[in-house]
Amino acid sequence: MSFKGQHILSVQQFNRDAILDVFRIARQMSPYASRKKRTTVLEGAILGNLFFEPSTRTRVSFGCAFNLLGGEVRETTGMESSALSKGESLYDTARVISSYSDVIAMRHPQAGSVAEFAQGSRVPVLNGGDGANEHPTQALLDLFTIEQELAASSQSIDGMHIAMVGDLKFGRTVHSLSKLLSLYQNVKVILISPSELAMPDEILNALSNAGHQLTITDKLEGNLNADIVYQTRIQEERFPSKEEANRYRGKFRLNQEIYTRHCKSNTVIMHPLPRDSRLEANELDNDLNLNPNLAIFRQADNGILVRMALFALCLGVENQVDKFECAVPWYSNK
Ligand code: NCD
Numbered sequence: 001m002s003f004k005g006q007h008i009l010s011v012q013q014f015n016r017d018a019i020l021d022v023f024r025i026a027r028q029m030s031p032y033a034s035r036k037k038r039t040t041v042l043e044g045a046i047l048g049n050l051f052f053e054p055s056t057r058t059r060v061s062f063g064c065a066f067n068l069l070g071g072e073v074r075e076t077t078g079m080e081s082s083a084l085s086k087g088e089s090l091y092d093t094a095r096v097i098s099s100y101s102d103v104i105a106m107r108h109p110q111a112g113s114v115a116e117f118a119q120g121s122r123v124p125v126l127n128g129g130d131g132a133n134e135h136p137t138q139a140l141l142d143l144f145t146i147e148q149e150l151a152a153s154s155q156s157i158d159g160m161h162i163a164m165v166g167d168l169k170f171g172r173t174v175h176s177l178s179k180l181l182s183l184y185q186n187v188k189v190i191l192i193s194p195s196e197l198a199m200p201d202e203i204l205n206a207l208s209n210a211g212h213q214l215t216i217t218d219k220l221e222g223n224l225n226a227d228i229v230y231q232t233r234i235q236e237e238r239f240p241s242k243e244e245a246n247r248y249r250g251k252f253r254l255n256q257e258i259y260t261r262h263c264k265s266n267t268v269i270m271h272p273l274p275r276d277s278r279l280e281a282n283e284l285d286n287d288l289n290l291n292p293n294l295a296i297f298r299q300a301d302n303g304i305l306v307r308m309a310l311f312a313l314c315l316g317v318e319n320q321v322d323k324f325e326c327a328v329p330w331y332s333n334k
Pocket of ligand 1: 057058129135138172173232233235272273274
């Protein structure tokens with residue numbers, strides 16, 4: 001499977017072999033991400049980083065991943081500051097920005113928007129999240145993290161037990177991750193959410209067609225003794241009003257006391273971030289920060305490796321990264 005010149009719009013473009021390739025290349029990126037060495041393989045290349053929805057880590061990690069491969073980043077953030085707010089179509093924006101760039105990463109609040117944009121683009125487009133639909137690069141980095149964390153206890157994704165918690169209706173990360181999990185075998189999946197925020201049927205079908213054992217519940221207690229607990233934020237920006245979102249915030253909190261009572265001693269805690277740390281939500285308490293099984297920051301770090309791998313694949317340089325290697329002259333304690 002070659003991704004050279006291809007858009008990455010959905011996790012459905014990946015099979016298990018392609019995932020293995022991405023993960024192998026991602027691991028090869030580690031010395032560059034940790035500044036042991038540098039590569040200039042993408043020197044001269046330009047990433048158009050277009051974020052029409054709030055983002056910190058996805059936007060910055062796309063940019064850093066591209067910089068770490070030697071490329072340059074041109075960025076636009078927010079709908080108001082772009083010509084889309086003047087009525088420009090996604091197609092026109094894509095035609096123009098794709099002639100300025102070698103590859104584009106894009107986030108937009110509407111489901112399907114990134115695919116629509118890609119139709120006007122002459123360069124590969126990577127979906128950085130399109131509404132509640134998909135977030136393929138996040139799902140790949142989540143799966144990469146799951147594989148890495150489980151390997152520490154000699155477990156694999158096949159046969160694992162995962163609990164997904166929170167806003168499963170609007171959370172695009174759990175949608176994409178679930179679609180990827182349907183490529184694996186014998187996964188036990190517990191979906192914990194208020195019934196109004198349950199996982200969409202399309203995703204449930206993908207999980208059950210894969211033969212996975214599914215439990216759907218609105219109770220946290222008794223359902224957390226999984227290998228992985230994947231917590232999410234109530235996606236308040238997708239609700240008709242803030243008041244409506246507030247009805248669900250704070251319903252499923254995870255803190256050290258609940259962890260000790262309900263999780264296994266080595267349950268790995270994940271969250272795509274940002275965690276909503278305001279008192280009324282606080283879905284993942286700071287008192288878990290010293291818990292060695294809290295993988296959220298390792299997960300965010302892995303975003304760099306996986307996005308570097310995806311850029312290298314789309315631009316067809318995955319086998320040349322080390323040919324353009326050079327030393328790091330500055331102090332780095334990574
Ligand atoms: C997620 C997103 O934007 O879908 N964040 C991310 O990209 N890491 C999850 C969220 O915003 O809650």
